[in-house]
Amino acid sequence: MCWQGKGDTNQPLEPPSEFIIKVQDINDNPPQFIEGPYKGSVPEMSQVGTSVTRVTATDADDPVYGNSARLVYSILEGQPYFSIDQTTAIIRVALAGMDREMREEYLVVIQAKDMGGHMGGLSGTTTVTVTLTDINDNPPKFSKGSYEFTIAEDLGIGKPGGRVKANDRDIGENAKSTYSIIGGDERDVFEIVTDAQTQEGILRLKKPLDFESKKSYNLTVVATNIRADSITGGPYMDQATVKIIVEDADEPPVFTKFTYLFDVHENAATNTVIGAVAARDQDAPHSQVRYFIDRHTDLERQFNINVDDGKITLAKPLDRETDMWHNITVTAAEISRAIVAIKVLDINDNAPEFATEYEAFLCENGKPGQVRGHQSGPPAASPSHSSSVTISRDNSISVLAKHDSFRRQKQETYLLPIVVTDNGEPPMSSTNTLTIRVCGCSRDGFVQSCNVEAFVLPIGLSMGALIAILACVILLLVIVVLFVTLRRHKNEPLIIKDDEDVRENIIRYDDEGGGEEDTEAFDIATLQNPDGINGYLPRKDIKPDLQFMPRQGQHSGPNGVDVDEFINVRLHEADNDPTAPPYDSIQIYGYEGRGSIAGSLSSLETASSDSDQNYDYLREWGPRFRRLGELYSVGESDKET
Template identity: 85%
Template sequence: MTQVVNADTDEPLEPPSEFIIKVQDINDNPPQFIEGPYRASVPEMSPVGTPVTRVTATDADDPVYGNSAKLVYSILEGQPYFSVDPNSATIKIALHGMDREMREEYLVVIQAKDMGGHMGGLSGTTTVTITLTDINDNPPKFSKSLYEFIIPEDLPTGKMGGKVKANDRDIGENAKSTYSVIEGNDQGVFEIVTDPQTQEGLLRLKKPLDYESKRAYTLKVEATNVRFEPSSGGPFKDTATVKIVVEDADEPPVFSKPMYSLEVNENAPINTVIGTVNARDPDSTGSSVRYFIDRHTDLERQFNINVDDGKITLAKPLDRETDMWHNITVTATEISRAIVAIRVMDINDNAPEFATEYEAFLCENGKPGQVIQTVSAVDKDDPIQGHYFDYRLVPEMLNNPNFTIKNNQDNSISVLAKHDTFRRQKQEMYFLPIIVTDNGNPPMSSTNTLTIRVCGCSKDGIVQSCNVEAYVLPIGLSMGALIAILACIILLLVIVVLFVTLRRHKNEPLIIKDDEDVRENIIRYDDEGGGEEDTEAFDIATLQNPDGINGYLPRKDIKPDLQFMPRAGQHSGPNGVDVDEFINVRLHEADNDPTAPPYDSIQIYGYEGRGSIAGSLSSLETASSDSDQNYDYLREWGPRFRRLGELYSVGESDRET
């Protein structure tokens, strides 16, 4: 709503005006199946045009304006089995004779397109899973046309003597059948009933069998579907022949009378024949019968019986007054023995498997079609017709780009390479699952995996190395050569470290500074001298201190707890040189000094000797071009100085320098 007003007074100059703005719709929304994906079912064998289900799509655009919301339906996937009405989106059967036993489920893709299906329109899709439901269109079928059973004649009535089975490709109620005997059972000896769990026909005995009267029966049995649809055709039944052989059983002997009554005088002598019992073997073999008296019924052993003919005789005298009646029991038995050898007949209950755990090796430089491994199988079963194995790759490996198999027609296969671009860096090992099936009934199968290693080979195809590590080495170097090179590098590093260490030790100064603790800076000279040549190289008389032998200077490496008084030393002449005695005195003082520490230390003499022909030892620190030579000189004489006086020391002026 709008209105014109005075800008100064803010008063309206005209009445308000109302404007209506209408938004024009454009096709910017695709069709959508809100309720998808869909599931539907339809009976198998439905005629063409039978509706299956209906799908619905919605479009958010304005249905009034143009064709933005006008939808047209089409089928993208599911032909030629199904079709869809372009306007109502009703899915219908499009193919005659769709059989559930051949294929049970179908996936249909439906598209909805706006703009009346014209070019430029937007579209949306949904899926419909259609299942064919079962109808009774398959009759039962016996797995065999002839069944043979052997039933012993002493099988109790009501017991099962055999089983038959009619298979039906239908499912549920459509697969259920009933069994009946339609021929050969005039005397009503047998009956057949249906097992509700397994749908098998159980042949049971209704009357006792008698081998001696009838030894075989031939029956005709029928299996009929419980329910069927007349429109599906027929008949929905099947018949089979059942032959029954009655097996003779070992029946006990039968007496001629159930009870015998005999008479004898009480004064009859011993061994008098009182009477005879008779029994026969009902079996066809007519085995001999033997007779025995049950002694539990004749405790006094008054009677005997002949085991062969059944004649009863008197064993002891009788007394009627004592016992008027004697009731004894006679047992008739047949004795026959036979050795029975039982052979177990084989059934196919073991799956075939690889003859061994194969591990194949594939050369990188192999050729396409090259045989990698020959594989055979074994089976624990022993069929009469012999073994025949069928080999195939698992379904996931049918399009394997690397390997294939070839039947060698001798129960073995060859595994072949498809290309020559195998590389260990890419993949070192392959696993090839192979299904092996035998020819038994029912057939048994197992999945076995063949391991294939990619190896480096010579030009002649001889495997040299199957490790990935060997392949990343420099060209022309083996693992052993690389190890040798590394060992040499490590040895060179050790030599360099030792050389630098020794060089550093060689350049360390030999003179101890004043501010260092002498106990932590003991200088050791481990080089041996040159023997007699050393006495000629240096005059030992320079160590003599004529002015200091009468005095004592305390050791400066420790602070003694007790003051040690100096001892009077021996004097030598002013110009005499008694080095041996001088050294011995110093050694004696050092050995008997109670304030000396229990470790090597520097013995300090305090000053230079006067008149030393060697001059001051401080010349070691003066600028000289042969400083290294002076250090070598001290290093050579060090061990002898230590042996003579523990260690030697420079004078006060030298230490300051």
């Protein structure tokens, strides 16, 4: 662009122009493997062309202009095992039969070159580590064709007797094997198992060894791969011979039986041979065996044993009732043991008897054959004429009454002797006593009471009758007490002072009468002094239509007052007096009389101790007291009037 000078206008002489400058690419950037280095894997024994992995390179040059970014791949290292596609960069197997057990890992160098691989192009490289994975292409292999072990005959069941191992060049699951015995173990004495840690076969015993019966075994053992491979068509196996030599051990003697059972009678004499045990030494069948009793099982030393022939004898007498069984342990000389059980046989040396003191009950109003009670015991004989005994199948007895004349007032308890006899040889017997109580029973036969005191009253009375009888007895006692009280007051004066004038006046009305004015119907003061004149007192509760003159009461002289006569007079007057109240009136007179030729009934006021004289007083005064009781019914005559 041209510009004018300074003196001029300083304006451009020409308009501005645009220029496009294009930079032409040159091959100045080599290819690069950004994701490298690479790792790949392929199973061993893979076929040619099997893909392993793929690599990728980039070029910063312009892929449009020229061949600066056109890449071509090649293998610099790793031939002839692997190959690579020039354009796709896929690595493939180039050699068949590659064995992992021979070589497991390969390092492959890959080159990427631009300019289409022509001269002058730039290049870049990367490495690919290719690993061959394992397949089960190798069988297990025993380290040697035969093994030999020596096993003692006393080796315990399940204990290991030897180890064998089959090696496998494979790894992982392809190297695992199982072991088995396929021959030489007809008695099924051995087994072989796999050790999961070491992959060894462990030979163990399933049954005890017996040197005397078999001294050696020749076993055929097989090791087999667990996993089959789809390429090789496994599994593989290998076998070996295992020879086992049985070593003789010092074994203890063995008893002919593990348990012996002998019987002996409890009355057997000392040194009686109970039985014999026998044991043999398996190491030396004809050697001598010695026998002993383990005294921990025979603390009381009741048995002995012959150390040479094993015969067991009785050291002390036995009692079956104390111990029925004895279990002892017999030991052979080389610590071999057998259990001996000795059963003590019973003999008839105990008489039968009742287990407890039985008591039976008999209703005094019962029928024959009704004794309540069931006694358990051995067979028994009939004890007496008043009862009979029945034997049941369960070895129990039932006692039955033969008559019905049992009464508690006559005899309350019967002691019935019963002879009990067993069926042993010789038979044994004992006499036992059965207590039979006579009791009162209900109509249904249930026992109510066995006390004889409760049945003094007549049998068959009802409860009401018993109460009435009891009331009569109480009333009789009251009369006796009253009589004694009256006798004590026979010497007191008839005139009672005002402060001692204490009487009881009981009035009973059958209708609503005149109230307390009825108490004035009679003048009780007359009783205080029978010698006084019976004056007439008008009644305040009624007004009689007719006026009657008072009657003179009959009385005895001052010293001859008779209570019986006095009461009869008063009773006669009350029955014939029309002015007497028509009410039931009960009056109790606290007066005994002036005296009696009978004297006092109290034992405290009489010097006589003659009981017959007291009974005469009762006979004399008894009717008078009965007459005195009629005074309670005076009102009934008044009503009739």
